[in-house]
Amino acid sequence: MTADADAATPALEIHDLTVSYHRKPVLWGIDVAVAPGQLVGIIGPNGAGKSTLIKSCMGLLPVSGGWVKVFGKSLRDDPRRVGYVPQRESVDWDFPVSVLDVVLMGRYGRLGLGRRPGKADREAARACLDKVQLLPFANRQISNLSGGQQQRVFLARALAQEADLYFMDEPFAGVDAATEAAIIAVLRELRSAGKTILVVHHDLPTARQYFDRLLLLNMNVVAFGPTEEVFTAELLQKTYGGRLTLLSEVAQALGAGANAGGGERA
Amino acid sequence: MNREPASEVERVVPNAFERRDPTCTQRVGDNALHLFRYARPALCFLGLLAFTAAPLHAANVNDLAAGDDGFWAQAARFASLTDPSVRYALAGALLLGLSCGLLGGFIVVRKMALVGDALSHAVLPGVAAGFLWAGTKDPLAIFVGATIAGLLGTATVSAITATTRLKEDTALGLVLTSYFALGICLLTMIQRLPNGNQSGIGTFLFGQAAALGADDIQLMAIVTTAAVGVIIAGYKELLVTSFDPGFARASGLPVGLIHHTLMFLLAAAVVIALQAVGVVLVSAMLITPAAAAYLLTDRLHRLLLLAAAFGVMSGVVGAFGSFVGHGLPTGPLMVLAASAVFAGAFLFGPRHGVAARWWRQRCQRARTRRENALKAMFHLWEEDNFGPEGVALADFAQRRRCTLEEIGVIVRELARHDFVTLDREMVYFTPAGRLRAGEIVRNHRLWELYLTESANIAPDHVHDDAERIEHVLGEATVRALERRLNYAKLDPHGKIIPSPRELHRGEHDALERPAAGGREGDRS
Ligand SMILES: Nc1ncnc2c1ncn2[C@@H]1O[C@H](COP(=O)(O)OP(=O)(O)O)[C@@H](O)[C@H]1O
Ligand SMILES: [Mg+2]
Numbered sequence: 001m002t003a004d005a006d007a008a009t010p011a012l013e014i015h016d017l018t019v020s021y022h023r024k025p026v027l028w029g030i031d032v033a034v035a036p037g038q039l040v041g042i043i044g045p046n047g048a049g050k051s052t053l054i055k056s057c058m059g060l061l062p063v064s065g066g067w068v069k070v071f072g073k074s075l076r077d078d079p080r081r082v083g084y085v086p087q088r089e090s091v092d093w094d095f096p097v098s099v100l101d102v103v104l105m106g107r108y109g110r111l112g113l114g115r116r117p118g119k120a121d122r123e124a125a126r127a128c129l130d131k132v133q134l135l136p137f138a139n140r141q142i143s144n145l146s147g148g149q150q151q152r153v154f155l156a157r158a159l160a161q162e163a164d165l166y167f168m169d170e171p172f173a174g175v176d177a178a179t180e181a182a183i184i185a186v187l188r189e190l191r192s193a194g195k196t197i198l199v200v201h202h203d204l205p206t207a208r209q210y211f212d213r214l215l216l217l218n219m220n221v222v223a224f225g226p227t228e229e230v231f232t233a234e235l236l237q238k239t240y241g242g243r244l245t246l247l248s249e250v251a252q253a254l255g256a257g258a259n260a261g262g263g264e265r266a
Numbered sequence: 267m268n269r270e271p272a273s274e275v276e277r278v279v280p281n282a283f284e285r286r287d288p289t290c291t292q293r294v295g296d297n298a299l300h301l302f303r304y305a306r307p308a309l310c311f312l313g314l315l316a317f318t319a320a321p322l323h324a325a326n327v328n329d330l331a332a333g334d335d336g337f338w339a340q341a342a343r344f345a346s347l348t349d350p351s352v353r354y355a356l357a358g359a360l361l362l363g364l365s366c367g368l369l370g371g372f373i374v375v376r377k378m379a380l381v382g383d384a385l386s387h388a389v390l391p392g393v394a395a396g397f398l399w400a401g402t403k404d405p406l407a408i409f410v411g412a413t414i415a416g417l418l419g420t421a422t423v424s425a426i427t428a429t430t431r432l433k434e435d436t437a438l439g440l441v442l443t444s445y446f447a448l449g450i451c452l453l454t455m456i457q458r459l460p461n462g463n464q465s466g467i468g469t470f471l472f473g474q475a476a477a478l479g480a481d482d483i484q485l486m487a488i489v490t491t492a493a494v495g496v497i498i499a500g501y502k503e504l505l506v507t508s509f510d511p512g513f514a515r516a517s518g519l520p521v522g523l524i525h526h527t528l529m530f531l532l533a534a535a536v537v538i539a540l541q542a543v544g545v546v547l548v549s550a551m552l553i554t555p556a557a558a559a560y561l562l563t564d565r566l567h568r569l570l571l572l573a574a575a576f577g578v579m580s581g582v583v584g585a586f587g588s589f590v591g592h593g594l595p596t597g598p599l600m601v602l603a604a605s606a607v608f609a610g611a612f613l614f615g616p617r618h619g620v621a622a623r624w625w626r627q628r629c630q631r632a633r634t635r636r637e638n639a640l641k642a643m644f645h646l647w648e649e650d651n652f653g654p655e656g657v658a659l660a661d662f663a664q665r666r667r668c669t670l671e672e673i674g675v676i677v678r679e680l681a682r683h684d685f686v687t688l689d690r691e692m693v694y695f696t697p698a699g700r701l702r703a704g705e706i707v708r709n710h711r712l713w714e715l716y717l718t719e720s721a722n723i724a725p726d727h728v729h730d731d732a733e734r735i736e737h738v739l740g741e742a743t744v745r746a747l748e749r750r751l752n753y754a755k756l757d758p759h760g761k762i763i764p765s766p767r768e769l770h771r772g773e774h775d776a777l778e779r780p781a782a783g784g785r786e787g788d789r790s
Contacts, residue, residue: 058515058516059515059516060512060516079516079517079518080518082516084512084516084517090510090512091509091510092377092509095375095508095509095566096375096563096564096565096566096568097509098565101505101565101566102509105502105505105506105509106517108502108503108506108514108517109517109519111502113519113520114499114500114503116501141565157513161517
């Protein structure tokens with residue numbers, strides 16, 4: 001019965017969401033419902049409000065209107081169902097912690113106030129580090145990692161949260177090829193385990209390959225639907241507001257997609 | 267896999283810089299240890315300076331005024347702990363060093379040092395208000411008044427940043443100065459009052475540990491216990507909210523509550539430290555021990571322990587100095603002691619210290635010099651078709667463009683490292699030397715080839731870059747480069763790239779001439 005109910009209720013439902021900074025609206029009347037088990041890419045130009053959307057879904061920003069439900073409930077009721085990969089620049093990498101300490105932070109939400117992580121949590125954190133191929137670096141201080149490795153540490157921390165719905169803000173930004181491959185493998189594994197994942201992404205050609213659905217965002221939802229329906233020149237142009245460089249990128253992406261039909265990127 | 271060359275470079279090059287010559291790292295490690303060993307006496311010496319120099323001078327002044335005991339007699343009195351005021355001062359210094367050091371650790375990693383400063387100045391009107399309310403110097407009244415004023419100050423900062431366009435630094439500056447000005451005015455008014463108990467209030471500006479009483483110590487013990495308890499119980503919450511508050515909130519932790527608890531403890535710690543350290547300098551007891559600790563470790567729990575130890579140390583040194591210095595203000599002495607610790611960490615820290623960095627650079631420069639000499643010798647030997655003869659010292663000097671005396675110095679240094687042997691005018695490779703020289707030449711040529719082939723740089727532009735890279739390429743990177751270049755045998759200038767497998771076949775093989783056959787064939 002619960003399984004049925006779960007399948008019926010969307011993993012994420014955003015209704016008429018409006019968010020402003022200092023009264024200036026950044027997101028307007030967002031309406032989105034994401035079914036469970038999907039890998040969704042959030043695409044839009046810089047300043048479109050992608051990070052803002054993610055943060056307000058997680059309750060990190062005050063909203064000026066509308067609501068967000070996660071598996072039919074307000075996030076406040078059960079924050080454990082949601083995992084988060086923030087933008088890499090959002091923290092100080094000189095902070096005195098080891099890689100394993102950071103991944104262990106993913107367990108803190110489950111532990112609750114005042115309880116210390118135990119052996120089981122440590123094992124879980126190590127397993128998550130192993131999944132992103134960083135176990136050998138577990139005891140390093142986090143500034144001793146490359147950018148791609150730092151991004152994978154954040155991914156491992158989110159895995160340690162064992163959530164059902166994940167929000168990831170630009171996990172592919174500025175990473176090397178090995179990290180990109182490792183991340184996408186983990187995302188696909190999560191999806192086949194029935195998790196729902198929303199990923200902010202900035203690269204159009206790979207967006208087309210990686211995601212089941214795309215959410216084209218620029219202050220409001222330009223389009224949301226299966227990738228092959230939404231990834232059209234017209235909609236992308238609408239999203240990116242006719243900026244020339246981006247348009248040519250879009251054209252190139254469309255061309256590459258047409259003659260390759262998936263597989264490797266150009 | 268069809269990877270972009272650019273990403274390959276990114277993957278290859280950063281690794282290259284990670285590697286250091288094993289002998290050199292070992293030496294750095296050893297030396298770091300040595301430095302650390304020297305650092306401790308040095309720290310003690312600096313600390314001694316900090317509290318002997320000033321009191322000695324002060325003792326002279328005091329001798330003139332009151333004809334007092336000498337320094338050593340006073341020191342003995344302090345150490346014997348017979349005087350109750352010494353016991354209180356010492357206990358107070360211990361407690362405040364502990365609480366300020368621990369909380370200061372969080373202040374520093376949260377980048378809230380200025381908040382600590384503003385908070386400590388903002389408590390002054392509360393001190394005055396507490397005094398006025400109780401009519402005497404009642405520790406509890408002053409504690410309550412000061413804590414409320416401090417929290418009010420931080421609330422004012424939040425209100426200003428939330429409602430105006432002003433940023434936090436400006437808001438902190440505003441609050442710090444206005445509260446402090448108000449406090450000074452109130453204190454001056456109190457001192458004019460015809461009240462008999464006002465005398466003690468002046469010590470709040472610069473601190474006087476000798477003025478501490480039993481009830482002050484009680485309050486300090488309570489606050490310190492609370493701080494230690496909260497930090498132990500809530501370590502993980504404090505850690506995650508300091509590192510990544512957004513993530514902490516997303517995982518459902520009460521970030522606001524944790525922040526306010528920390529601010530409350532901070533205000534309380536500042537207030538209990540006031541009487542001993544003084545309003546003006548109390549923030550230094552939060553920041554300086556923690557900053558010194560931050561230079562010495564990169565784990566938060568160790569940072570906290572070190573900061574607490576440094577705080578206690580500076581507190582005790584300050585209390586001692588003030589005692590033997592006859593009423594010299596305690597606060598400045600404690601802060602001087604803490605600053606001496608910081609200076610020690612800054613100069614002699616094993617990893618981030620100036621001395622260690624200087625030593626590492628020196629080590630690297632010396633290694634580069636040796637390797638360049640080995641490389642030149644390899645080139646000479648190569649021009650001799652890898653013949654059995656050694657290299658003449660004069661040719662060597664000519665190649666390095668230096669005098670015989672200068673080359674002699676370098677050759678002797680190489681000999682000390684067992685890379686060459688010197689027989690009158692001839693220099694011969696040892697197996698280890700030939701291996702190292704071959705590696706350097708290989709690194710140079712591989713990198714040149716990589717730059718010309720994969721990065722499309724003209725062959726005459728790659729030499730200078732390779733001159734630098736050759737000394738830092740690691741073995742793993744070399745293998746990756748080789749794979750990428752399909753195990754090429756010739757560099758862009760047509761010279762042979764010594765093969766790593768041949769080079770690493772072992773000492774026994776390296777003693778013999780490298781197999782000439784295959785190589786000559788390639789060369790033609
Ligand atoms: N803390 C903030 N205060 C004020 N404006 C902000 C803040 N954060 C973001 N903005 C503004 O909101 C808009 C959306 O930002 P963001 O969600 O970060 O965009 P994206 O992630 O799509 O690049 C931008 O115009 C940005 O300038
Ligand atoms: Mg963003």
